Structures are given as structure tokens and as C-alpha cells.
Amino acid sequence: MEESKPDKREAILQATMELVAEHGFHDAPCSLIAERAGVAAGTIYRYFENKxxxxxxxxxxxxxxxxxxxxxxxxxxxxxxxxxxxxxxxxxxxxxxxxxxxxxxxxxxxxxxxxxxxxxxxxxxxxxxxxxxxxxxxxxxxxxxxxxxxxxxxxxxxxxxxxxxxxxxxxxxxxxxxxxxxxxxxxxxxxxx
Amino acid sequence: MEESKPDKREAILQATMELVAEHGFHDAPCSLIAERAGVAAGTIYRYFENKxxxxxxxxxxxxxxxxxxxxxxxxxxxxxxxxxxxxxxxxxxxxxxxxxxxxxxxxxxxxxxxxxxxxxxxxxxxxxxxxxxxxxxxxxxxxxxxxxxxxxxxxxxxxxxxxxxxxxxxxxxxxxxxxxxxxxxxxxxxxxx
Amino acid sequence: MEESKPDKREAILQATMELVAEHGFHDAPCSLIAERAGVAAGTIYRYFENKxxxxxxxxxxxxxxxxxxxxxxxxxxxxxxxxxxxxxxxxxxxxxxxxxxxxxxxxxxxxxxxxxxxxxxxxxxxxxxxxxxxxxxxxxxxxxxxxxxxxxxxxxxxxxxxxxxxxxxxxxxxxxxxxxxxxxxxxxxxxxx
Amino acid sequence: MEESKPDKREAILQATMELVAEHGFHDAPCSLIAERAGVAAGTIYRYFENKxxxxxxxxxxxxxxxxxxxxxxxxxxxxxxxxxxxxxxxxxxxxxxxxxxxxxxxxxxxxxxxxxxxxxxxxxxxxxxxxxxxxxxxxxxxxxxxxxxxxxxxxxxxxxxxxxxxxxxxxxxxxxxxxxxxxxxxxxxxxxx
DNA sequence: TATGAATGAGAGTTCATTCAT
DNA sequence: TATGAATGAACTCTCATTCAT
Structure with missing residues (x-):
């Protein structure tokens, strides 16, 4: 219970950075970002209006x-x-x-x-x-x-x-x-x- | 007539350069490249194995x-x-x-x-x-x-x-x-x- | 106090009517209905089995x-x-x-x-x-x-x-x-x- | 060889009419239209700019x-x-x-x-x-x-x-x-x- | 009872590539 | 040799619904 809420926001940002760094903006599809962040694809859009x-x-x-x-x-x-x-x-x-x-x-x-x-x-x-x-x-x-x-x-x-x-x-x-x-x-x- | 053909090859390369320069690798789809080069999309693949x-x-x-x-x-x-x-x-x-x-x-x-x-x-x-x-x-x-x-x-x-x-x-x-x-x-x- | 609660039920129905009338069944998502009714999305499902x-x-x-x-x-x-x-x-x-x-x-x-x-x-x-x-x-x-x-x-x-x-x-x-x-x-x- | 070209255009229009007539604009997704028309989903967009x-x-x-x-x-x-x-x-x-x-x-x-x-x-x-x-x-x-x-x-x-x-x-x-x-x-x- | 974050299936659409002509 | 219609996988994004709180 220690971890606060915006966990997922952080996870999404981190996953995005990793994927873009590794593969470029190409090949950093939302599906992969979500997967690596450990969230569902739709969740990205609760935290960010769009990609x-x-x-x-x-x-x-x-x-x-x-x-x-x-x-x-x-x-x-x-x-x-x-x-x-x-x-x-x-x-x-x-x-x-x-x-x-x-x-x-x-x-x-x-x-x-x-x-x-x-x-x-x-x-x-x-x-x-x-x-x-x-x-x-x-x-x-x-x-x-x-x-x-x-x-x-x-x-x-x-x-x-x-x-x-x-x-x-x-x-x-x-x-x-x-x-x-x-x-x-x-x-x-x-x-x- | 010596180097008549490679016309199209040149046109494709030129079109690619222009489009990538203007819009990035994104937004330089093969269809656009072909259009700007004045060739059919399939023609690209005669001169280049793939994109x-x-x-x-x-x-x-x-x-x-x-x-x-x-x-x-x-x-x-x-x-x-x-x-x-x-x-x-x-x-x-x-x-x-x-x-x-x-x-x-x-x-x-x-x-x-x-x-x-x-x-x-x-x-x-x-x-x-x-x-x-x-x-x-x-x-x-x-x-x-x-x-x-x-x-x-x-x-x-x-x-x-x-x-x-x-x-x-x-x-x-x-x-x-x-x-x-x-x-x-x-x-x-x-x-x- | 006799019919105190059904407030929310009414609000949901009213919001639904307004949104459907204005935008059609499309573009009347549950999230918008809830927002306009001033309730949480989940609350809709207390009053109505589904949409x-x-x-x-x-x-x-x-x-x-x-x-x-x-x-x-x-x-x-x-x-x-x-x-x-x-x-x-x-x-x-x-x-x-x-x-x-x-x-x-x-x-x-x-x-x-x-x-x-x-x-x-x-x-x-x-x-x-x-x-x-x-x-x-x-x-x-x-x-x-x-x-x-x-x-x-x-x-x-x-x-x-x-x-x-x-x-x-x-x-x-x-x-x-x-x-x-x-x-x-x-x-x-x-x-x- | 008898059938002329715009076959597919006709098939898409026909499929759209059938599906919309039967199920409404809801439940007439492009995927179904394509399937019933016997074409790939992308083909719709060769004939029509969008849905x-x-x-x-x-x-x-x-x-x-x-x-x-x-x-x-x-x-x-x-x-x-x-x-x-x-x-x-x-x-x-x-x-x-x-x-x-x-x-x-x-x-x-x-x-x-x-x-x-x-x-x-x-x-x-x-x-x-x-x-x-x-x-x-x-x-x-x-x-x-x-x-x-x-x-x-x-x-x-x-x-x-x-x-x-x-x-x-x-x-x-x-x-x-x-x-x-x-x-x-x-x-x-x-x-x- | 009420919340709203989270889900994930499915929507419309794009595009590299193929192949019959 | 050249075409361009056709493909279908993959993309971004939406939304009805659930469930831990």
C-alpha cells in the first residue's frame, strides 16, 4: 500500500522512454508501451490525451x-x-x-x-x-x-x-x-x- | 539513349529525399513516393528490394x-x-x-x-x-x-x-x-x- | 424523504435524453451521460442493468x-x-x-x-x-x-x-x-x- | 473476363446497404462490410475516402x-x-x-x-x-x-x-x-x- | 451506496508489399 | 518492364462494463 497512485503514469512514461530509446518512434506502438508498462492499452489515454x-x-x-x-x-x-x-x-x-x-x-x-x-x-x-x-x-x-x-x-x-x-x-x-x-x-x- | 532507363530510379530517389526531408520517415509512404516520382507504387520494387x-x-x-x-x-x-x-x-x-x-x-x-x-x-x-x-x-x-x-x-x-x-x-x-x-x-x- | 434517492436515476435518464437528442445514440457514451448527470460512470449500473x-x-x-x-x-x-x-x-x-x-x-x-x-x-x-x-x-x-x-x-x-x-x-x-x-x-x- | 472493374465498388455499396438495413449504422463496422462484400478491409478506402x-x-x-x-x-x-x-x-x-x-x-x-x-x-x-x-x-x-x-x-x-x-x-x-x-x-x- | 481507474475488445484507417495484367 | 488494385496486419483511439475501495 506504500506506492501512491500515479504509479501507472510513471510506468507509461518509463516504458515510452525505453522503447523510443531502443527502437525509435517507429516501433514504439501504444500496444507495446502498454504491455511494457504493465497496463492495458486504453489506460494510456487516462493519463495522456493522445500519443x-x-x-x-x-x-x-x-x-x-x-x-x-x-x-x-x-x-x-x-x-x-x-x-x-x-x-x-x-x-x-x-x-x-x-x-x-x-x-x-x-x-x-x-x-x-x-x-x-x-x-x-x-x-x-x-x-x-x-x-x-x-x-x-x-x-x-x-x-x-x-x-x-x-x-x-x-x-x-x-x-x-x-x-x-x-x-x-x-x-x-x-x-x-x-x-x-x-x-x-x-x-x-x-x-x- | 545510353542511360535512358535509370530515369525512374533517379526519380524515386529524388522523391524519397524530398518527402523524407519535408515530413520525416513517417509520412513518406511508398504511395506518395511513387506519386511524386511519377511511377506506379509497384515500380519501386523493381529498383529496390524494399523500402x-x-x-x-x-x-x-x-x-x-x-x-x-x-x-x-x-x-x-x-x-x-x-x-x-x-x-x-x-x-x-x-x-x-x-x-x-x-x-x-x-x-x-x-x-x-x-x-x-x-x-x-x-x-x-x-x-x-x-x-x-x-x-x-x-x-x-x-x-x-x-x-x-x-x-x-x-x-x-x-x-x-x-x-x-x-x-x-x-x-x-x-x-x-x-x-x-x-x-x-x-x-x-x-x-x- | 419518501423518494429521496431516485434523484440520481432521474439525473441519468435526463442526461441520456439530452445527449441522445443532441448527438444521437452514437456520441452518447456512458462516460458523458455520467458526467452530465453528475454521477460516476459505475453508478449508471446500479440503476440500469446495462445501456x-x-x-x-x-x-x-x-x-x-x-x-x-x-x-x-x-x-x-x-x-x-x-x-x-x-x-x-x-x-x-x-x-x-x-x-x-x-x-x-x-x-x-x-x-x-x-x-x-x-x-x-x-x-x-x-x-x-x-x-x-x-x-x-x-x-x-x-x-x-x-x-x-x-x-x-x-x-x-x-x-x-x-x-x-x-x-x-x-x-x-x-x-x-x-x-x-x-x-x-x-x-x-x-x-x- | 466478362465482369467489368467497378465490381468491388458495387459490392461494397451493396454490403453496406444490407448491413445498415439489417442492423443499423451501429453494427455495420467496416470489417463486416468488407467481409460481406468479399474484399479486404483496406479496399473500402480505395473507393471511398472514409466511412x-x-x-x-x-x-x-x-x-x-x-x-x-x-x-x-x-x-x-x-x-x-x-x-x-x-x-x-x-x-x-x-x-x-x-x-x-x-x-x-x-x-x-x-x-x-x-x-x-x-x-x-x-x-x-x-x-x-x-x-x-x-x-x-x-x-x-x-x-x-x-x-x-x-x-x-x-x-x-x-x-x-x-x-x-x-x-x-x-x-x-x-x-x-x-x-x-x-x-x-x-x-x-x-x-x- | 457510490466511485472512477482500469480494462480490452473492437472501431476506423494506413501502408508496405504482392501479383495478375 | 511497368502497372495499380488488392491485401491484411498493425496502427491509434473509444467506450461499455467491472470491481476494489
Whole structure:
């Protein structure tokens, strides 16, 4: 009796993440999601209006978890470069310790869902408001970072991270703390003045 | 009349690229591909064993075209950094002038097809054999580039390029020659010793 | 406190009538009925064995209400034609002042439920026993009405009434007292010798 | 090789009519329609965009057949009453010799489809243009028929016919030529001045 | 007595693939 | 060689009904 209600909601989200991570949005039919979640197919629709809503909701929750992980131990007091390294290595470590979360987020970005989603965000300038946005804007103001459009700074910093994480997860490279540090440093090199 | 027939093959490949680029692998049903290619649905199966084969074949052909574009004007005689810049800016320019090709390649990478495909390639070390592989290996040998696993050099160099290209194509940033040069320079910064 | 509970029973019947009248038997799911009745879905099954029983029960109750309305002010003392006119105009007026009841009854008749229901009734000759049945049999006996099978007299008298009521309710015609009188008179013309 | 192509289209329409006539729009699922038509479920969608289109198309075709049947032997030369009788008895005879067509048309009228359909027609005044519309307007002009809105003349003439046809088909009455003539005469009585 | 979360069969529809022509 | 009508398995989603609380 210990377990609270929204058990099933969680189970459905978890099953969705696993299946999409493993097989892509294709081959993650509702029937399989339900089966893996240990619920009936119809039950999905008590918690999520339809499959699209399920998929977007899951993405939002993962993003929240990622942000929470990154903000842990992050403090304005540290020197600029250290803060950058904290965030970049943090993100990379989160990805490689949460391969399913990573794969899901990647799949999401490369799908009609993801494009529409990002479009909204960019139009609303909400990207500039996150931890990273603040950091980068500050860096440019202090002339520590190259003076480039914010979007490009993101690309330079995270493009490699995502790429590296994918290769680690697929087993094409084996990361360790030293390597992670060197990768983050290389990202720093590409951004710094 | 020499190559009269392969008309239809080309048309099918072109239609597939367009549809996948515009709508994703979902919503690129064979019926639509056939319609846009101006052939009957059954005709697809004369040229390609099944849809998977069509998709992989198309990817291979696009890759070949990309490589051809990059090798144009590329010569071992130029200084190392110049050769690097040639390849990186060349890739970025190809992507933003060929948005459908870019989108297709991206879709492909983020799909079960793409993973299996790359796995083969990495295991066979064929990645090391391309223009880029040669360049990077040479750069490490000459201690111009950071001493990192080849895979990671790829990630550092191309992760940002792909990311930037995507944002340009989605309209989130407007690239011009100056910007492209600066982005390539930033990539160089992240790779060089 | 005598009939405190049947609150919910009433609410369910009322909700069913409204929804079926508005949207047809389709699109009147139990969940919606429950919601509009302000009860839980499961509660429906305390009062009605299943949905079919609910639907038939509601029909019976509506019929009872219609008969009650018609018998009001009806008396054997008045001349024959007057009694006929009383019933026919009464029915038409009831329908157009109770559009939901009308629509429900119509829906019911045109459904598998309705056919089985009427079959029972006709086989048991119960149709002959209502107010109308008595009136018509009397009319034939007195050679005021055409000598036709009772069923046909019903069709001649009520076929037009139902049709007219439907058109009024759908807004295709706007009835008033004069028009109602003329319609009833036309029905009389078709029945009288 | 004798049978032409649209075999399957016909079979689907026929199966739909039979199933709807027998069981109502409920219980006429696509799977059953396909099975009875001797085609695969997917085949329905080669001929009809969706189930709604199938249902409306079938209605339109039945209506065309009914009109064709009525116009047969109809001529402006005959006296007015004779023409009226021709149409009314013709309709009734068509209905009782085509019980499935009749049931389908009835089901259709009493459904969301039918209401929307008729609304269009009345708004466009197309009802006035049919054989019946012309006849009734002429009758009013010549002061042979009661001066009532056209819609009501339809109700008075056809309300009973539909009702009688239903009862015959359900087996509640057994019509013959004499009875049909008397019913049509009664309709005439209700319309004539 | 009343609840409403859960069920799962079945609805309409899509689409990769086949095969008679 | 090319066609495109036909297939039928699989998809997302609905809903009458049940049952633990």
C-alpha cells in the first residue's frame, strides 16, 4: 500500500522512454508501451490525451530532470571558465549515465515534434533565459567569449557534446573522466576569445 | 539513349529525399513516393528490394555526393589549417545550399538505419580512410591537432557544423560567408593544440 | 424523504435524453451521460442493468409522459371530430414544445431497439388499447372513419404529425396555432369517410 | 473476363446497404462490410475516402434510383390527381419491393448525416425542383391543393407513405394493390382543397 | 451506496508489399 | 518492364462494463 497512485503514469512514461530509446518512434506502438508498462492499452489515454501529448510530456519531464541535474552544485561565485566546465561536463556526464534519456531526447529533437517545439522556444527567446543562456550572455559581455549570436554559441558548445555522448553510448568510444575533461576543454577553446 | 532507363530510379530517389526531408520517415509512404516520382507504387520494387533498401541506398548516394563536393578544390599542397578550413566550410556550405540533402542525412542518422550503418563503418575502420580521416590523422602526427581518439576529433569538428546547419535551415540563424568563416575558425580552435 | 434517492436515476435518464437528442445514440457514451448527470460512470449500473436497458426504460417513461399529456382535457363527451383534433393537435404541440423528448423518441424508433419494441406491442395488440386505438375503432364502427386496418389509420394520422414536428424542430418550418390547426384538419380529411 | 472493374465498388455499396438495413449504422463496422462484400478491409478506402463518404454516397445513389423509378411512366399529360397518385403509389411500391433500400434511407434520415444533408437541400431550395416539388407548386397555383408551405405538403403526402411502408416491411400489415390505392387516396384527401 | 481507474475488445484507417495484367 | 488494385496486419483511439475501495 506504500506506492501512491500515479504509479501507472510513471510506468507509461518509463516504458515510452525505453522503447523510443531502443527502437525509435517507429516501433514504439501504444500496444507495446502498454504491455511494457504493465497496463492495458486504453489506460494510456487516462493519463495522456493522445500519443503526441504523451511524447511531448515525456520530453518536458526529461528536460526538467536534466536542468535540475545541471544546476546541482552550480554557483555564480566560481570563476567563469569553471562554471562553463561545470555545465558542459555535467551535461556530458548526465547523458552517458542516462543513455535512454539521451536517446529519447535526441529522437525527439529529430522529429516533427522537436522542430515545432524548438521553434516556439526560440521565438519566445526562452532559450536565452536558461542557465546556459545567462552564462553565455555574461561571457560575451565580459569579452571572455567570442562575440557570436547566442544560437551559434550553443551550437559550438553542445554540438560536440551531443555527438560525443552518442558515440559513447553506441560504444564507438569509451569515455572516462580525463577524456571528458579534455573534451570540455576543447569546447571551451572553441568558444573563448 | 545510353542511360535512358535509370530515369525512374533517379526519380524515386529524388522523391524519397524530398518527402523524407519535408515530413520525416513517417509520412513518406511508398504511395506518395511513387506519386511524386511519377511511377506506379509497384515500380519501386523493381529498383529496390524494399523500402529499407531504398532508404539506405539513398543515404549512400548522398554521402558520395557530399564527399565529391568536398574533394573539389581540395589539395594536399595547401597548409594544414587551410585544408581543414576548406573541408569544414565546404561541408557547412554544402549543407546550407542543399537543405533537403542535409535533412535527409540527419533523419537517417537518427534512426535505427543510421546506427547500424555507422556501426559497420566504425568497426571496419573505414571512417579513418576518408578525406577527413586522413587529414586528422596527419594533424595528430604533426602535433598540430590535439591527441584524441579519431572519433572525438570528428565530433569536435562536425558536431557544431551539423548543429549550425540545422539552425540555419530551420531559420533560427542567418549564415553568411563571414559567419561561416568564424564558425569554422572556432572549430579549428577546439581541435588545434 | 419518501423518494429521496431516485434523484440520481432521474439525473441519468435526463442526461441520456439530452445527449441522445443532441448527438444521437452514437456520441452518447456512458462516460458523458455520467458526467452530465453528475454521477460516476459505475453508478449508471446500479440503476440500469446495462445501456440497452437504460435506453429502453427511458423510452417507456417518455411514452408514459406523452400519453399523460394527451389524456389531459380529453373527454368522451365531446364530438368525435373534436376528440380527434384534440389528440392530434395535442401530440403535435407536445412534440414541438418538447424537442428533446421528440428527438429521443424518433431516434429510438429508428434503431434496432425500437423495432423489437414495437413488434412486441403489435403482436400483443396493445396498440389497440390506447386512447387512440379506442378512438379509431369507435370511428370505424360509426362509419365516420375510413374502414382500414388500425395500423394504417395510425400511419395516416401520425405519419404527417411526426414529419411536421421534425421539420419544425429542425427549423425548416415555423408552426403556429393556425398552422397546427390546418395540419390536423388535413389529417382528419385523410381519415374521414 | 466478362465482369467489368467497378465490381468491388458495387459490392461494397451493396454490403453496406444490407448491413445498415439489417442492423443499423451501429453494427455495420467496416470489417463486416468488407467481409460481406468479399474484399479486404483496406479496399473500402480505395473507393471511398472514409466511412462517412461511403454512407453519403450510397444514400445519393439510392435517391437517384428512387427518382428514376418514379419518373418512369410519369407524364405531364395526365390529369393532376392521376399524376399525384402515380407518384405516391409509385413511391410506396418502390419502398415495399425494395425493403433494404427503404430501411437504409430511413436510417440515413434519422442520423446526423441525414439532418445535415437535408438542411443543405432545403437551404438551396432544391426540394422545390424535384418532380414532387413541381407537381405540388402547380397544384397550389391551380387551387387544387391546399395552400400550405411546400414543406408541409411533403409531410402530409409522404409522412404516411413512409410510415405505411415501414409497417409493411416489418410485417405489421400486408399491403396489396387495393390497399395501396386506398392509402394513396387518403393522402390525396389530406392534400386536396 | 457510490466511485472512477482500469480494462480490452473492437472501431476506423494506413501502408508496405504482392501479383495478375 | 511497368502497372495499380488488392491485401491484411498493425496502427491509434473509444467506450461499455467491472470491481476494489
Amino acid at each position: 503526441d501529448v504523451l511524447i511531448v510530456t515525456l520530453y518536458r519531464e526529461l528536460e526538467t530532470r536534466i536542468n535540475a541535474a545541471l544546476e546541482e552544485g552550480y554557483t555564480q561565485e566560481k570563476p567563469f571558465r569553471e562554471r562553463f566546465m561545470h555545465l558542459v561536463t555535467g551535461l556530458l556526464k548526465f547523458f552517458i549515465t542516462h543513455p535512454q534519456e539521451f536517446k529519447y531526447v535526441e529522437q525527439f529533437h529529430n522529429s516533427p515534434y522537436g522542430v515545432a517545439f524548438r521553434r516556439d522556444r526560440i521565438i519566445n527567446h526562452s532559450e536565452e533565459c536558461g542557465v546556459y543562456g545567462e552564462l553565455f550572455k555574461q561571457g560575451m559581455a565580459q569579452q571572455v567569449l567570442k562575440d557570436l549570436p547566442l544560437v551559434l554559441l550553443f551550437d559550438l558548445a553542445f554540438g560536440p557534446i551531443v555527438s560525443v555522448a552518442r558515440n559513447h553510448i553506441l560504444g564507438f568510444i569509451q569515455l572516462d573522466d580525463v577524456l571528458i575533461e579534455r573534451i570540455a576543454a576543447a569546447c571551451w577553446d572553441s568558444l573563448k576569445c | 529499407d533498401v531504398l532508404i539506405v541506398t539513398l543515404y549512400r548516394e548522398l554521402e558520395t555526393r557530399i564527399n565529391a563536393a568536398l574533394e573539389e578544390g581540395y589539395t594536399q599542397e595547401k597548409p594544414f589549417r587551410e585544408r581543414f578550413m576548406h573541408l569544414v566550410t565546404g561541408l557547412l556550405k554544402f549543407f546550407i545550399t542543399h537543405p533537403q540533402e542535409f535533412k535527409y542525412v540527419e533523419q537517417f542518422h537518427n534512426s535505427p538505419y543510421g546506427v547500424a550503418f555507422r556501426r559497420d563503418r566504425i568497426i571496419n575502420h573505414s571512417e579513418e580512410c576518408g578525406v577527413y580521416g586522413e587529414l586528422f590523422k596527419q594533424g595528430m602526427a604533426q602535433q598540430v591537432l590535439k591527441d584524441l581518439p579519431l572519433v572525438l576529433l570528428f565530433d569536435l569538428a562536425f558536431g557544431p557544423i551539423v548543429s549550425v546547419a540545422r539552425n540555419h535551415i530551420l531559420g533560427f540563424i542567418q549564415l553568411d560567408d563571414v559567419l561561416i568563416e568564424r564558425i569554422a575558425a572556432a572549430c579549428w580552435d577546439s581541435l588545434k593544440c | 440497452d436497458v437504460l435506453i429502453v426504460t427511458l423510452y417507456r417513461e417518455l411514452e408514459t409522459r406523452i400519453n399523460a399529456a394527451l389524456e389531459e382535457g380529453y373527454t368522451q363527451e365531446k364530438p368525435f371530430r373534436e376528440r380527434f383534433m384534440h389528440l392530434v393537435t395535442g401530440l403535435l404541440k407536445f412534440f414541438i414544445t418538447h424537442p428533446q423528448e421528440f428527438k429521443y423518441v424518433e431516434q429510438f424508433h429508428n434503431s434496432p431497439y425500437g423495432v423489437a419494441f414495437r413488434r412486441d406491442r403489435i403482436i400483443n395488440h396493445s396498440e389497440e388499447c390506447g386512447v387512440y386505438g379506442e378512438l379509431f375503432k369507435q370511428g370505424m364502427a360509426q362509419q365516420v372513419l375510413k374502414d382500414l386496418p388500425l395500423v394504417l389509420l395510425f400511419d395516416l394520422a401520425f405519419g404527417p404529425i411526426v414529419s411536421v414536428a421534425r421539420n419544425h424542430i429542425l427549423g425548416f418550418i415555423q408552426l403556429d396555432d393556425v398552422l397546427i390547426e390546418r395540419i390536423a384538419a388535413a389529417c382528419w380529411d385523410s381519415l374521414k369517410c | 462517412d463518404v461511403l454512407i453519403v454516397t450510397l444514400y445519393r445513389e439510392l435517391e437517384t434510383r428512387i427518382n428514376a423509378a418514379l419518373e418512369e411512366g410519369y407524364t405531364q399529360e395526365k390529369p393532376f390527381r392521376e399524376r399525384f397518385m402515380h407518384l405516391v403509389t409509385g413511391l410506396l411500391k418502390f419502398f415495399i419491393t425494395h425493403p433494404q433500400e427503404f430501411k437504409y434511407v430511413e436510417q440515413f434520415h434519422n442520423s446526423p448525416y441525414g439532418v445535415a444533408f437535408r438542411r443543405d437541400r432545403i437551404i438551396n431550395h432544391s426540394e422545390e425542383c424535384g418532380v414532387y416539388g413541381e407537381l405540388f407548386k402547380q397544384g397550389m397555383a391551380q387551387q387544387v391543393l391546399k395552400d400550405l408551405p411546400l414543406v408541409l405538403l411533403f409531410d402530409l403526402a409522404f409522412g404516411p407513405i413512409v410510415s405505411v411502408a415501414r409497417n409493411h416491411i416489418l410485417g405489421f400489415i400486408q399491403l396489396d394493390d387495393v390497399l395501396i390505392e386506398r392509402i394513396a387516396a387518403a393522402c390525396w384527401d389530406s392534400l386536396k382543397c
